[in-house]
Each structure stands twice: as structure tokens, then as C-alpha cells.
Amino acid sequence: MKFTLSFLLIWSLSFSAAASPLDGQETNGGDPFVAEFLVVLDSVLARLPLTLPLENGAAIKREVLEEAKATVVLSSVDTLILDGREVAAINQPLATPPKIVISRTAWKFLSEKQKNLLALHELLPIVGIFDEDYKNSTALWQLIQPDNPISFSTMETAVVQCNREMFESVSESRFKRMLTQPQIESLIFQALEYECPAFIEKMTTWNINMDLCLGSISLTNWFLRSHIQSGPAAVEILQTLQVQGVPTYKVCAHKINDSCELVKKLGSPYQTQLSSAMGCK
Structure with missing residues (x-):
């Protein structure tokens, strides 16, 4: 009997562990x-x-x-x-x-x-x-605190979908109050990743600094390297960055980033459209 009870106990514990949330x-x-x-x-x-x-x-x-x-x-x-x-x-x-x-x-x-x-x-x-x-x-x-995730998650989804109506529905004061600087910078990089000029334009309107480095790569150089194309969205983003004052020549982590020189290496048809959008001579 003792053997039987011991066996059942071991079996029961094993079953419970197998059915655990882990x-x-x-x-x-x-x-x-x-x-x-x-x-x-x-x-x-x-x-x-x-x-x-x-x-x-x-x-x-x-x-x-x-x-x-x-x-x-x-x-x-x-x-x-x-x-x-x-x-x-x-x-x-x-x-x-x-x-x-x-x-x-x-x-x-x-x-x-x-x-x-x-x-x-x-x-x-x-x-x-x-x-x-x-x-x-x-x-x-x-970034994941209770007063941030819903608002940040909503903005992140809006950037991925490039939802201009969503950007217009959020006030500047609320945006700056609900997001930390690292969150804002993350959204800026994602706006470039998903080619969302509407968000970049909104950042310009709100005077959000976009003169950023991603390690040793400037924001503009990073965008050109990851999106080597001259589509309308890419051109619009580069034009908006220029209006905002984001430099085409920038030193990040002691490394020179000359975005105009980078565009020259791309050749036609990219060079003409992108150089014009960036104000390169």
C-alpha cells in the first residue's frame, strides 16, 4: 500500500508539472x-x-x-x-x-x-x-512602463502604417508629455525604416531634433544605406530632413558621414533626384 501511494503521489506531481503554465x-x-x-x-x-x-x-x-x-x-x-x-x-x-x-x-x-x-x-x-x-x-x-505602452504602441503602429490622421489627432504637448526622448528617437528611425514622410513632417512642425546618430552612422546616411532608392516617399523624407536642418555632413563616433558623397556613388537615376532633395551641390 505504501508503494502504491508513493507511486500515485509521484505520478500526480509529474502530471501537475507537465500541465503548468511554464x-x-x-x-x-x-x-x-x-x-x-x-x-x-x-x-x-x-x-x-x-x-x-x-x-x-x-x-x-x-x-x-x-x-x-x-x-x-x-x-x-x-x-x-x-x-x-x-x-x-x-x-x-x-x-x-x-x-x-x-x-x-x-x-x-x-x-x-x-x-x-x-x-x-x-x-x-x-x-x-x-x-x-x-x-x-x-x-x-x-519604454514599457504603464503610463507609456498604450500611447507608445499606438504611435509605433501609426508610424508603421504611416497613418497621417493619427499624427494629426495627437497634440504636440501630449506627444512630448507621453513619450520619452529615447522613444521619440526610436519612432524617428522607424519612420525612416517604413518610409513615412508624414511622421517626419510632424516632427519638423514640432521642432523635434532629428540631428541624430545611430552609432557611427548619421540619420541621413543610415536612411540612404538602408533605402537606396529614389521613390517619392524617400525624396520627400530627405527634403523634410533638409528643411529641419539635419546636416548631410556629420561626424558620429569620430566617423565622418558625407551623405552627398554617398549619393554621388549611387549614380543615375538616384544621384539627380536625391542630391536635389538633400540640397547637395
Whole structure:
């Protein structure tokens, strides 16, 4: 009888675990701490915009973080000590494959916000992004706060669809109040990505600074490299950037960006139309 009861108990627990909400997650051998870490990380990444502005003025694509999450090996231990002090997690970006180790003791006492920040903080170094004092992870976390996501998500969808009516329905004061600077910069890059001149025009009307760098590449150079074409939308965007004062010659991260020289290399028919739109001589 004891054997039968023990067997039924084990079977029951196994069935319950198989039917848990974590079913389908890679749990690294059934580790519930790793499973929860993955759930938190998945939730954060799903709510972030497609282009992620960083603390130093650079930006990366969300898919870069998603790809890193798929390759990193996660594990947990009771406690973690680094440089003589207890820490919540340790990342090893140079390991093959990269690794993240979580402290079970620390994780249990973290708030939802702290878990979100920790998940981002540990993943960023895996893709080569320095996160001193949680500056970048905090900047990304702010993008998904309760007072931002609906409004930001709505604007992001409007940019992708280039919904001019939506842009006109939002007041300048509300736009600047509901969005952070990193969010605005993210929307500007997405407007160029999806060739939405209506949004760029609205930014010009509201005197939003678009003299930006994406790492070592200027906004104009980035647009020309990713959209080498002379369609009406591309020309309109370049004309609007010129009106707004976005320079064709700009130094980003000590690298010279001469957009007019870049257009010359494109040859016909791009050179004539794009050079005119940019005011190149």
C-alpha cells in the first residue's frame, strides 16, 4: 500500500508539472528559476519597440536581443559571489556558448520591476552592450512602463502604417508629455525604416531634433544605406530632413558621414533626384 501511494503521489506531481503554465519553455532541466527568468525576459522583449535606443545615443534592433536569448545558456545556483559580494546574477558573454547564472536566493526576493531590470541587465552584455549602473536596461525598461505602452504602441503602429490622421489627432504637448526622448528617437528611425514622410513632417512642425546618430552612422546616411532608392516617399523624407536642418555632413563616433558623397556613388537615376532633395551641390 505504501508503494502504491508513493507511486500515485509521484505520478500526480509529474502530471501537475507537465500541465503548468511554464510548459513549452526551455527550463534547463526543469529549473523553475530559469523558467521564470525566461518568462520575464520574453515578456519584456515582446513589449519593446523594434528599434531600441541606448543610453549613449546608439541603437540596436530588438531582434538582436531575441537572437541572443535563444542562444544563451541559463542556470541557477543557491547564491552567487562576485568580487567578495553577493550578487543576483552573473553573465559570461565570452563563454561558448554565452552563459547567465541566476542566484535563487536573490531572485526570490526581487520585485517585478527588479526582475525585469535584471533580465535586461544580464542579456545586454551578451550582445556587447555595456550596462554600467543599469543605465541601458533602465532606459529600455522605461519604454514599457504603464503610463507609456498604450500611447507608445499606438504611435509605433501609426508610424508603421504611416497613418497621417493619427499624427494629426495627437497634440504636440501630449506627444512630448507621453513619450520619452529615447522613444521619440526610436519612432524617428522607424519612420525612416517604413518610409513615412508624414511622421517626419510632424516632427519638423514640432521642432523635434532629428540631428541624430545611430552609432557611427548619421540619420541621413543610415536612411540612404538602408533605402537606396529614389521613390517619392524617400525624396520627400530627405527634403523634410533638409528643411529641419539635419546636416548631410556629420561626424558620429569620430566617423565622418558625407551623405552627398554617398549619393554621388549611387549614380543615375538616384544621384539627380536625391542630391536635389538633400540640397547637395
